[in-house]
Amino acid sequence: MSQVxxxxxxxxxxxxxxxxLMALGLSLIMNLSGVINFAHGGFLALxxxxxxxxxxxxxxxxxxVLAPILTAGLGLLVERVLIRRVYGRDPLYSLLLTFGLAFMxxxxxxxxxxxxSLPYQVPGxxxxxxxxxxxxxxxxxxxxxxxxxxxxxxxxxxxxxTRLGIRIRAGTLDLETVSVLGVNVRILRxxxxxxxxxxxxxxxxxxxxxxxxxxxxxxxxIMPSFVAIIVGGLGSLPGxxxxxxxxxxxxxxxxxxxxxxxxxxxxxMMGAVLLVRPRGLLGEEGRF
Amino acid sequence: xxRFDLDKQLANLLVWAVLLSAPLWLRAAGGYTELGxxxxxxxxxxxxxxxxxGYTGVLSFGHAAYFGLGAYGVGMTLRYIAPSTGLAVLIxxxxxxxxxxxxxxxxxxxxxxxFAMVTIAFGQVFYFIAFRWxxxxxxxxxxxxxxxxxxxxxFTSIDILHDVKAFYYVVLIVxxxxxxxxxxxxxxxxxxxxxxxxxxxRRARFLGIxxxxxxxISWVISCGFVSVAGALYALxxxxxxxxxxxxxxxxxxxIMAVLGGMRSFWGPLIGAAVFVVLEDYLSxxxxxxxxxVGLFFVLVVLFFPRGVLGVIRxxxxx
Numbered sequence: 001m002s003q004v005x006x007x008x009x010x011x012x013x014x015x016x017x018x019x020x021l022m023a024l025g026l027s028l029i030m031n032l033s034g035v036i037n038f039a040h041g042g043f044l045a046l047x048x049x050x051x052x053x054x055x056x057x058x059x060x061x062x063x064x065v066l067a068p069i070l071t072a073g074l075g076l077l078v079e080r081v082l083i084r085r086v087y088g089r090d091p092l093y094s095l096l097l098t099f100g101l102a103f104m105x106x107x108x109x110x111x112x113x114x115x116x117s118l119p120y121q122v123p124g125x126x127x128x129x130x131x132x133x134x135x136x137x138x139x140x141x142x143x144x145x146x147x148x149x150x151x152x153x154x155x156x157x158x159x160x161x162t163r164l165g166i167r168i169r170a171g172t173l174d175l176e177t178v179s180v181l182g183v184n185v186r187i188l189r190x191x192x193x194x195x196x197x198x199x200x201x202x203x204x205x206x207x208x209x210x211x212x213x214x215x216x217x218x219x220x221x222i223m224p225s226f227v228a229i230i231v232g233g234l235g236s237l238p239g240x241x242x243x244x245x246x247x248x249x250x251x252x253x254x255x256x257x258x259x260x261x262x263x264x265x266x267x268x269m270m271g272a273v274l275l276v277r278p279r280g281l282l283g284e285e286g287r288f
Numbered sequence: 289x290x291r292f293d294l295d296k297q298l299a300n301l302l303v304w305a306v307l308l309s310a311p312l313w314l315r316a317a318g319g320y321t322e323l324g325x326x327x328x329x330x331x332x333x334x335x336x337x338x339x340x341x342g343y344t345g346v347l348s349f350g351h352a353a354y355f356g357l358g359a360y361g362v363g364m365t366l367r368y369i370a371p372s373t374g375l376a377v378l379i380x381x382x383x384x385x386x387x388x389x390x391x392x393x394x395x396x397x398x399x400x401x402x403f404a405m406v407t408i409a410f411g412q413v414f415y416f417i418a419f420r421w422x423x424x425x426x427x428x429x430x431x432x433x434x435x436x437x438x439x440x441x442x443f444t445s446i447d448i449l450h451d452v453k454a455f456y457y458v459v460l461i462v463x464x465x466x467x468x469x470x471x472x473x474x475x476x477x478x479x480x481x482x483x484x485x486x487x488x489x490r491r492a493r494f495l496g497i498x499x500x501x502x503x504x505i506s507w508v509i510s511c512g513f514v515s516v517a518g519a520l521y522a523l524x525x526x527x528x529x530x531x532x533x534x535x536x537x538x539x540x541x542x543i544m545a546v547l548g549g550m551r552s553f554w555g556p557l558i559g560a561a562v563f564v565v566l567e568d569y570l571s572x573x574x575x576x577x578x579x580x581v582g583l584f585f586v587l588v589v590l591f592f593p594r595g596v597l598g599v600i601r602x603x604x605x606x
Binding site: 030034036082085086089091092093095096097099100101102103104105106107108111223226227229230234260261263264267268270271274275278 | 391394397410582585588
């Protein structure tokens, strides 16, 4: 029994890591530009499909490196051409714009790669269990947790120690002042969007090896990411990370005891957080 | 009566003339009566959403949940409780309204994108309940095994199941009651207060208006009417499935409101008509209609943010 629980906690942690990776990107974009990017799931799926298509040429590792970069490149372009036009307007319009984009992404991928699930080949040596007692600890899962951890640490290093990151954080607090100080805010927002999309692309490639490849993989991950942001606290990146892991583990544990509530439990958690602490676990008071 | 009022009366007259005569010319115009019912039902949903979105200035992206609750209320009543269409609609509307009233206190203090995000996420709870509770809701396959039943008025009975025109007029009567109630509310001091909150929330607060309470009431009213629309939608299809509750449905309602014009009373109905006809046409023409609907969203936002009535009003004013 304890092994089953442990298995599901670990599973939940992995799923939570996906939520967190996706939610961190969403949070970055929302904090600086005030845009909820519904198309985030579309970018995630695109990253996965790009890695799949590249696999015969560059292998698994090449795909892991290149696909998120290409996805981020497309993100920069989409921001430059479309998203930029709705900054400063009623948030309603950015919601509708990215909503439409999400539709186009999902349908475009169904058109290009088909609606059926595609097999995503992970190197064989990563799939063997590391220990016979804990059968679920395959190399790929451990590797995935490590990689997500590395990506999160990388993100916090960028935000805290590079000029770009410091400007992003400053812009989150007061974009106007940052602009007056001579920072090109248009480029800043563009790069920040790209950074968020990079995380989505990375999550996509990792998810492909774990959840399989379907056009709907992104749409199914976006709602939990919202919940992660709300539970963790809007405006707080550590909060988003915590929120993602928490709801992942909560779903995992619920699967053991009450499988049909696997998805519902995170929304119940969200309700509880909003009731007791409306700003979220680590959110700042009075920001929203 | 000044000119503006006169224009308004003319617009009302025109809308009702079109709605009342629709079954007579829809077929000749290349449509069919069910399509007309769809427009009226989704128009009611979009107008209900606009009560909150356009007149209170609160951005809800989760109205599909209450629409779907209304629909499931009807389906489950007819399947499990009693063979009465009227009772089913009543129970459907109550289900959605009560759910909205309970969730309201959790969300009324939030604003802007945060409100949108929380409403859309909360909507998913009901989606997963409908999706997972197979034995009662039919799960992913939807709730079947029931159909709308003739309405028994005592002296006569209206066969809305086989006579689609009769069904259209019954739906139109419900629509008229709901829309009339909303128009009446908006003209009342309460409605004016909502508009004041939309225009300047801080000032409204300083004037002593209990803003959160007003937003809660407006939210419940809006969700209540949207669940009536959901109830009618279930009757139209004789079927409910979890997609009626899914968050993409909420986006459809918002785009209808924006497309027709959020700042006008009839705007969302026009938006719904355009959207329904377009979707009907696209899904008959191409498998990739989703891409076109998505593109349509993008184009509306970029080039047509004021909506049909917003543009017309501007032309008239200049």
